[in-house]
Amino acid sequence: MINYFEILFYIYIFLLSIFSYYFCFKNDKSSSQKKAYKLPPGSMGWPYIGETLQLYSQDPNVFFVNRQRRYGEIFKTKILGYPCVMLASPEAARFVLGNQANLFKPTYPKSKENLIGQSALFFHQGDYHIHLRKLVQASLNPESIRNQIPHVEELAIYALNSWAGGHVVNTYHEMKKYSFEVGILAIFGRLEGHVKDELKKNYSIVDKGYNSFPTNLPGSPYRKALRARKRLGKILSEIITERKEKKLLERKEKKLLEKGLLSCFLNSKDEKGMVVNEDQIADNIIGVLFAAQDTTASVLTWILKYLHDNPKLLESVKAEQKVICKSNEQENHGLTWTQTRNMPITNKVVLETLRLASIISFTFREAVADVEYKGYLIPKGWKVMPLFRNIHHNPEIFPDPQKFDPSRFENAPKPNTFMPFGSGVHACPGNELAKLEILIMTHHLVTKFRWEVVGSGSGIQYGPFPVPVGGLAARFWAGSTTST
Template structure:
């Protein structure tokens, strides 16, 4: 459904080639040019939520989808946004459906949407080739130079990147809202830090991308990634016989490293169930913090926008549901008000 040429299903030279192309589009120097546009999407989203009771996770999925389209297609995405959304939303409904390709089934509808999505992508690619303009977005990276991919490979990997980035990023943002709401002192520290950066922008005309790292905000994000452990595990295969802690893992056996167990081990983090961003004032020991996986198959990119707002959680706050990623109960209903 994603496509056989997507990066997830390969290793070796082809995987290395794809990884290089994705990294090229998500390096800091490439991302910095679209930070104002990401901020604009965030501001627009916040304004549309003001005073309303919303489900944080669902709204974050919409937000991350819009950011993903911007990252992949640049400003061209505005021309195709609604068609891309319609097709992708129908496609994702079939991800966990029974693979029965019969009219009326979710799988059949998803496969139809997949073909339509590929047609839209082919149209975008064709127009870009006619215009002969170099783009620095992900699609431009896939199309560029001697390392350019075929149209089928591009379609598979564009859809794959949306799949990989959307729900996971939305989950992280939802958990950040929950943990900040439950820890007022941390929220206050983050707010003061952001206000300082805003003043710096007003006084010296600096953009977000011109500022240095934001230690408190960064630690909050890291601690959220540790506690929530959105990527709970990954799939690997033993390429040779391996002995681990007295157990033999035969060559060819499937191995699932459980990152959640690593992140919640008291051997690695004291009081692991406690949300405490200060623990990241010191870098964690190697191989104890792996929210994006590890090695050559780790996630090739991540980005976040930061804005000021107030929100309050509505309804139950302690439950957890899985869909399939761990989420606050009911997707975290909240009511949001912008700061004046």
């Protein structure tokens, strides 16, 4: 929903566009050389703001699908002041993210970089990116996260118990709390309660501003987010200083060092002996939290809804998980890594949820040189956006795409047709952790709890990730039965 400050921003931009029209017109004339190379079809919208209003004021699916129908699988537009080329085919995704990835660097709008941090993994390529990516992967690879299963289980059970009792909860908001706790665990390991609370409070403000229109007017969500981002930097700096001192003490006493992403950053050196500085560490910690929380919470919320809406499928998932639960009760232990790798029915439910919900609708890249693709010019400096959602919902790839059908994943999808975590060298490095926390939560949800959705549960809202309207209001009770 567009708030008061966003409306003021639109008025401001409209007035600005009137004064800048002559400049824009002149600039368009000077770009005749680019026009000669045949830009993709499409509309650039209003001067400066382009089609931002159309994208932000409606279901983004409508925006993307309507333009694909009108212009084809490659079209141009302008969003947040940036000229963009949008691509909606598996071949184009492979071209941008795989075969010719060197021609497209990872990028985000400047307003979003300001909130995550200039040094974040998402905004770089080359040696710096490779070094950071290795560090993140080292802390989030299967060998590292398998040891976190008991702790993630504890967080899942605690969350579910807090919802039980029949009171109405906002499922998405509660899943965000759970995902945030898992993210904190993966980054810091143990963290004192008051420090965690301060992180959570300021991160929440940044999160709201990140998903708002980037106006820096007094009182706007974006301006509040910029201030909260500075406070986050100070909090993280204090944690880093404390961990450095603790690391020196542990080395002297020959104790086992704290595990987690922060530990990997503090212990790292590249081939030239360079370490990751505090600002870089802070930027990447915030980046990982952003990548981990909203997306995973959205997936979990949709899983709960899809299982609720498909009782027979829910019974199949319950039967699969109860076999595991019974075995663990007899042997008196929790979930194991091997068990999480052997949940075929549940895993297909997760994959189909990732496809149908398509939490990540697209990704940002930027052309580092003029690139020709299928007879069209993608000019240097333009944003390039492979549209994952359009590919996932293409009926030629996935028949009856709006139907929730996990059986379609009994066979692996064709290459570049299913990209829930992105693709190529910049694919999400935390995808294994996300899958693990989803499977753990689903296991305990269906074996130990029952729930009902309040109201129709129909409709989708975007903020920007798609979630059921109202965050899916639901009631939970301890004790699983044969039906919801």
